[in-house]
Amino acid sequence: MGISRHATAHWEGDLKSGKGVISTPQSGLMDNVRYGFNSRFGDEKGTNPEELIAAAHAACFTMALSNKLAEAGSPATSLDTRADVDLSMEGGPKLSQIRLKLKGSVPGIDADKFKAIAEDAKENCPVSQALKAVPISLEVEFV
Structure with a gap:
């Protein structure tokens, strides 16, 4: 059996005005880090x-x-x-x-x-x- 890791993503709303959070619960590296349209396609703080x-x-x-x-x-x-x-x-x-x-x-x-x-x-x-x-x-x- 191999090794399995996971992350989670939660999203609310439509693509452009919606918002989401990403977490890596196993490592604790990210806990509910924000991501969205403007952090992906613009310069808003958050990840993508x-x-x-x-x-x-x-x-x-x-x-x-x-x-x-x-x-x-x-x-x-x-x-x-x-x-x-x-x-x-x-x-x-x-x-x-x-x-x-x-x-x-x-x-x-x-x-x-x-x-x-x-x-x-x-x-x-x-x-x-x-x-x-x-x-x-x-x-x-x-x-």
């Missing part, structure tokens, strides 16, 4: 699905990369990942692109090897696998 996908992808990719580097005999000193998830409105809303930006310090390997291992992690982390319908790019900075 794209931000949550970006957080999940950055975390999953970075963990997968950490594991692959350790397996290659070169554990990372530090890895920092930013994930940008783009929502396109052309033809209706859809995720159009994900850009991973990685900065890493890894003793014992060169920049080319680091980039190759990072590309493998990008292709194979569970969140990347789940998001295969969306183009995912990776920018690597080796320090």
Whole structure:
């Protein structure tokens, strides 16, 4: 049996004037965090699905990369990942692109090897696998 995690969402009202809250009761990370049309399509404070996908992808990719580097005999000193998830409105809303930006310090390997291992992690982390319908790019900075 695998591992199961959950989050909850509650919504009241129509799309534009309605409001909702999202919670992650198992971790306590979010408890009734507000989300709505204006936090998704405007600049109102609150979260949105794209931000949550970006957080999940950055975390999953970075963990997968950490594991692959350790397996290659070169554990990372530090890895920092930013994930940008783009929502396109052309033809209706859809995720159009994900850009991973990685900065890493890894003793014992060169920049080319680091980039190759990072590309493998990008292709194979569970969140990347789940998001295969969306183009995912990776920018690597080796320090």
